[in-house]
Amino acid sequence: MEKATLIRFSDVSYRYESDNETPLPLALKNINIDIKKGEFVAILGHNGSGKSTLAKLANAILMPESGKIYVNGMDTSDESLEYEIRQTVGVVFQNPDNQIVATIVEEDVAFGPENLGIEPSEIRKRVDEALKAVGMYEYRFHEPHKLSGGQKQRVAIAGIMAMRTDCIILDEPTAMLDPKGRKEVMAAMRKLNKELGIAVVLITHYMEEAVAADRVIVMDSGRIVLDGAPRDVFSNEEIIEKAGLELPESAKLALLLRRSGVNLPSGILTAEEFIEAFKFSVSGGAAK
Amino acid sequence: MTVLEAENVSYKYSVGTPFQITALDRVNVKVEQGDMLAVIGHTGSGKSTLIQHFNALLKPTEGRILLYGKDINESRETAHNARFKVGLCFQYPEYQLFESTVYKDISFGPANMGLSSSETDERVRRAADFVGLSENMLGKSPFDLSGGEKRRVAIAGVMAMEPEVLIMDEPAAGLDPRGRRSILELIGNYRKKTGRTVIIVSHSMEDVAGVAEKILVLNRGSVAMHGSLDEVFSRSDELRGMGLDIPQITRIFSELNKYGFGLKKNVYTVEQAKDEILRYLHKGGNAK
Numbered sequence: 394m395e396k397a398t399l400i401r402f403s404d405v406s407y408r409y410e411s412d413n414e415t416p417l418p419l420a421l422k423n424i425n426i427d428i429k430k431g432e433f434v435a436i437l438g439h440n441g442s443g444k445s446t447l448a449k450l451a452n453a454i455l456m457p458e459s460g461k462i463y464v465n466g467m468d469t470s471d472e473s474l475e476y477e478i479r480q481t482v483g484v485v486f487q488n489p490d491n492q493i494v495a496t497i498v499e500e501d502v503a504f505g506p507e508n509l510g511i512e513p514s515e516i517r518k519r520v521d522e523a524l525k526a527v528g529m530y531e532y533r534f535h536e537p538h539k540l541s542g543g544q545k546q547r548v549a550i551a552g553i554m555a556m557r558t559d560c561i562i563l564d565e566p567t568a569m570l571d572p573k574g575r576k577e578v579m580a581a582m583r584k585l586n587k588e589l590g591i592a593v594v595l596i597t598h599y600m601e602e603a604v605a606a607d608r609v610i611v612m613d614s615g616r617i618v619l620d621g622a623p624r625d626v627f628s629n630e631e632i633i634e635k636a637g638l639e640l641p642e643s644a645k646l647a648l649l650l651r652r653s654g655v656n657l658p659s660g661i662l663t664a665e666e667f668i669e670a671f672k673f674s675v676s677g678g679a680a681k
Numbered sequence: 682m683t684v685l686e687a688e689n690v691s692y693k694y695s696v697g698t699p700f701q702i703t704a705l706d707r708v709n710v711k712v713e714q715g716d717m718l719a720v721i722g723h724t725g726s727g728k729s730t731l732i733q734h735f736n737a738l739l740k741p742t743e744g745r746i747l748l749y750g751k752d753i754n755e756s757r758e759t760a761h762n763a764r765f766k767v768g769l770c771f772q773y774p775e776y777q778l779f780e781s782t783v784y785k786d787i788s789f790g791p792a793n794m795g796l797s798s799s800e801t802d803e804r805v806r807r808a809a810d811f812v813g814l815s816e817n818m819l820g821k822s823p824f825d826l827s828g829g830e831k832r833r834v835a836i837a838g839v840m841a842m843e844p845e846v847l848i849m850d851e852p853a854a855g856l857d858p859r860g861r862r863s864i865l866e867l868i869g870n871y872r873k874k875t876g877r878t879v880i881i882v883s884h885s886m887e888d889v890a891g892v893a894e895k896i897l898v899l900n901r902g903s904v905a906m907h908g909s910l911d912e913v914f915s916r917s918d919e920l921r922g923m924g925l926d927i928p929q930i931t932r933i934f935s936e937l938n939k940y941g942f943g944l945k946k947n948v949y950t951v952e953q954a955k956d957e958i959l960r961y962l963h964k965g966g967n968a969k
């Protein structure tokens with residue numbers, strides 16, 4: 394069965410307002426996307442390619458200049474639906490500072506679910522779970538604005554996890570996290586996706602995180618230039634390169650070696666795949 | 682010659698409240714002239730707190746910070762001078778950007794150093810060009826930029842001061858892969874060309890491996906390691922125990938060696954890995 398569409402961008406263009414007579418160029422140009430229920434999608438693109446703008450449009454913070462956006466069938470330009478739309482799509486924005494709403498960590502995390510009218514005992518449970526999942530439970534009584542960069546980021550992620558909206562959009566959630574934190578957040582998102590069927594849209598500059606998604610969308614100067622499974626997307630080396638991106642480290646190494654005549658198969662994306670292929674090709678396989 | 686020294690430095694936040702936290706605990710570190718040092722450590726380990734001591738933004742609760750052997754907090758004047766000698770780029774560029782245009786923001790530092798307006802202008806344009814900001818961005822408000830663009834402005838502002846010690850808190854976070862590479866190259870070149878001292882804070886072991894020559898590891902407010910890349914990255918289990926890791930490529934090599942390949946262990950970047958594998962294959966290296 395075809396999965397139902399959760400977010401639809403239909404020929405959407407967007408332009409920020411200029412503070413003088415000359416209009417700014419379009420930040421997004423004729424965007425068409427369908428995000429389905431339960432999908433795990435990564436969005437890649439150079440700085441200024443329009444990723445955050447896309448997130449703000451999906452959450453009805455910005456309205457398209459032309460085209461339409463539907464969240465669960467609701468038109469985002471209909472102001473009366475704003476509340477319901479934000480109950481369906483939750484966003485963690487790029488700078489966690491702008492999202493702190495309370496003076497105590499656990500109240501900050503509880504704010505979203507409270508707004509959804511969820512029952513207090515259930516909120517309690519979700520807040521504790523979310524704070525544990527991001528490793529911030531021991532900071533639950535602290536003041537959020539007095540945390541380190543990565544700690545603030547973790548609290549913002551916990552906040553959105555506790556809401557359990559049908560779709561979660563995370564704008565570079567792991568940018569300030571240590572290697573362990575990055576893995577923990579990815580695992581927590583996977584879990585929400587697998588166990589609760591929550592659609593996850595992950596905006597990231599880490600190619601390795603994109604490889605772990607089911608689907609990858611690549612933006613370049615306000616347009617979508619690639620959209621597909623990670624393996625297909627990363628096989629377009631030229632488009633990836635032109636878009637200011639790179640292949641994941643393992644893929645880069647495999648490509649360099651292949652170009653130097655080492656017999657490795659194409660399509661290697663992860664460390665595990667590299668190790669398997671290398672063992673085969675060098676010890677038992679076709680090489681020399 | 683020692684440029685900066687933390688002498689038994691402790692720092693406590695929120696002293697006298699229930700949330701008093703010892704962010705730095707008797708830290709002793711010497712930074713030598715011309716060092717290219719990376720500071721790594723888990724979320725909340727004290728990295729940002731430490732580097733804010735290096736330009737007298739924070740004053741140790743106990744202990745001293747010495748700049749060229751002299752107590753940086755000896756008088757208001759020494760503290761003030763330190764801000765120009767030691768250029769610090771914050772973890773979140775939003776903390777640093779406040780002028781009405783990008784141009785004014787980048788020129789703030791050099792103009793305040795008493796440089797002529799033509800010299801300031803030259804430095805602003807050079808720095809903007811270095812970090813990949815186009816001419817037409819200079820008139821924009823720094824608040825109307827994407828996340829990665831803001832970071833470039835913040836970096837340009839500090840570079841334009843041409844400080845004796847350049848300190849950057851997560852300079853590559855939020856940058857796209859190409860931007861990441863060019864900013865790291867820029868930072869490396871600054872050191873190479875001027876022989877000045879550079880300190881970066883980073884959560885990316887790959888970035889650290891690509892640019893740094895020494896690593897300082899903080900763990901729960903204390904110095905856990907301080908040494909060359911080889912010294913630090915050879916202690917992978919300890920690093921993992923602290924929420925950190927070794928570069929992806931190094932991990933692949935250590936896995937391959939478990940299968941009996943005799944590859945060098947101290948390989949950290951994709952380029953080094955390619956060379957090492959080709960060398961290995963060339964001399965007829967085989968498994969077992």
Ligand SMILES: Nc1ncnc2c1ncn2[C@@H]1O[C@H](COP(=O)(O)OP(=O)(O)OP(=O)(O)O)[C@@H](O)[C@H]1O
Pocket residue numbers: 409410417420438439440441442443444445446447487824825826827828829830855857
């Ligand atoms: N408030 C604003 N006013 C005017 N222009 C803006 C504003 N916010 C963003 N822009 C511009 O719109 C374009 C898209 O920005 P957006 O923030 O969507 O990029 P992004 O892909 O999220 O980039 P990054 O990776 O740097 O976060 C950029 O050219 C940016 O300069």
Ligand SMILES: Nc1ncnc2c1ncn2[C@@H]1O[C@H](COP(=O)(O)OP(=O)(O)OP(=O)(O)O)[C@@H](O)[C@H]1O
Pocket residue numbers: 538539540541542543544569571694695702703704722723724725726727728729730731772
């Ligand atoms: N303004 C503040 N008030 C109170 N405590 C603070 C403040 N800033 C930081 N802390 C605490 O001090 C400790 C060290 O924070 P610091 O910002 O130095 O960490 P960090 O290593 O830079 O972390 P990150 O990688 O997340 O940026 C943390 O436990 C943090 O919660």
Ligand SMILES: [Mg+2]
Pocket residue numbers: 444445446487564827828829
């Ligand atoms: Mg963005």
Ligand SMILES: [Mg+2]
Pocket residue numbers: 541542543728729730772850
């Ligand atoms: Mg920090």
